[in-house]
């Protein structure tokens with residue numbers, strides 16, 4: 035009867051939210067190792083919660099207690115208020131997607147059948163399961179031609195995508211991911227991360243993602259939980275807050291040295307834009323000189339007929355006559371005016387000898403120019419907002435790093 | 446004797462029906478032990494995986510049996526199974542095949558990568574279904590490698606049975622030796638070797654059909 039009760043609980047859960055609650059959970063292994071120590075953690079529905087921490091801090095153990103591959107020694111884990119201990123393990127697991135580092139694909143089954151694993155276990159008919167598997171392959175960005183291959187015929191990144199597709203096959207509300215992208219090279223890893231963010235925007239699963247990589251945690255997590263060795267929770271926060279206000283030295287150290295710069299990824303580029311610092315590419319040089327003089331600047335952004343940026347021109351030492359198009363165009367960088375981060379704006383400024391960043395709209399058309407003075411002001415404000423932090427010496431070092439726009443402008 | 450040729454083709458022609466029935470007898474006595482051994486090794490091997498403590502004693506006993514001289518075993522068995530009976534050969538050969546196949550089954554199941562087994566658990570397989578549809582299929586290449594060894598050695602060992610009156614093609618060796626007549630000996634050797642090569646080829650072909658995923662892995 036436990037099976038039936040479990041299935042009913044699972045059905046009820048998919049209709050509601052999918053909160054996972056760790057309620058004072060401790061795991062003590064047979065040899066006495068305490069892998070997880072009195073963990074209290076609420077994993078909210080529809081979000082990515084990242085468990086991050088050094089190797090051996092109990093991330094995998096915590097994750098596996100959710101689908102009962104490991105049973106807790108003390109405390110309870112609740113799925114929407116239902117103690118997982120009351121659910122028959124195989125039934126519980128069929129309702130929870132699981133992705134691991136080596137993908138764990140079945141080597142003797144074709145890709146399509148690998149993806150259809152859980153639907154088969156749930157007793158779907160073969161046609162329906164395979165159709166569903168094909169949909170998912172497409173969804174995770176894999177060519178349908180790969181469906182009839184065997185896992186060894188795929189690259190590591192492709193195998194990982196199959197692993198994600200397999201976990202999603204029966205449309206489970208909850209997804210557990212244990213360092214799923216750690217074994218692939220950095221470029222592929224970034225692709226997979228972007229793909230996961232895109233998928234999550236469509237699917238809104240409750241995802242628990244384990245990693246030892248703080249950059250990955252900050253990139254993917256709606257919330258980040260930092261664990262320390264011994265299995266205790268050091269801090270849970272959204273990434274921005276965590277970068278701004280690490281709870282203690284352990285978290286600060288774990289976040290790493292360029293914490294200040296990385297924080298800027300979460301600050302929107304809310305910069306005043308100047309509209310008078312651009313010049314059309316088909317203008318006369320004399321017009322450019324006039325514009326520069328009236329704005330008292332020595333750089334102008336060149337814009338083509340479609341409104342797209344083409345480069346910067348220096349207005350010092352201009353020839354007396356000719357077209358702007360004939361001048362030497364210098365490199366530039368852009369950031370998105372809606373949704374771009376302060377970090378992307380700073381990055382754009384660092385690419386240009388002018389030290390200014392060109393703002394573009396979603397179509398790539400120039401919306402204005404952010405000057406280095408405005409960039410400096412914005413970064414200084416971020417630094418001031420974080421100044422409530424406990425370590426003033428470090429704060430000083432961080433803000434020095436955080437205003438490179440001016441330095442670059444001189445170059 | 447000196448001018449006796451290595452092969453007298455006319456002898457082969459005259460004795461062909463007899464050679465054929467020896468060959469058939471040889472095949473039966475070589476193949477049945479492997480089939481029986483496989484049927485016994487599967488449950489025993491799986492039990493040894495499930496209860497690790499079973500493994501060492503099982504393999505120990507099998508190795509002792511394996512070390513017994515085959516002729517001695519045949520002779521000991523005569524009172525039980527009878528002189529010149531197939532069973533006198535098949536029973537000991539089954540034990541020899543077991544000594545190869547039990548470790549093969551255990552190694553085969555051990556060849557399933559831990560992450561594959563764990564992801565099967567995490568997907569929600571129950572133990573029996575996991576064994577049947579994940580672990581055993583992945584064990585097939587290793588088990589088949591054991592079956593190849595067991596088959597070839599079984600084919601060669603059958604000949605010894607000729608000394609107790611039932612040795613398939615082995616009879617030709619005794620016959621030729623007793624009469625100082627090389628033709629049957631040569632025919633026997635050639636046929637035993639051909640049989641071994643054919644059986645091995647058949648098993649390789651079976652492996653390709655059964656495990657396309659593993660053939661391709663080796664090629665890659």
Ligand SMILES: Nc1ncnc2c1ncn2[C@@H]1O[C@H](COP(=O)(O)OP(=O)(O)O)[C@@H](O)[C@H]1O
Pocket residue numbers: 063064065067068069087088089090091092093094095096
């Ligand atoms: N089966 C086990 N028996 C004993 N100790 C274990 C076992 N599994 C993990 N541990 C120990 O528990 C701690 C946490 O392990 P784990 O959860 O795998 O950490 P993480 O995934 O964060 O690297 C480590 O010290 C590890 O050595």
Ligand SMILES: [Mg+2]
Pocket residue numbers: 093094095
């Ligand atoms: Mg781990």
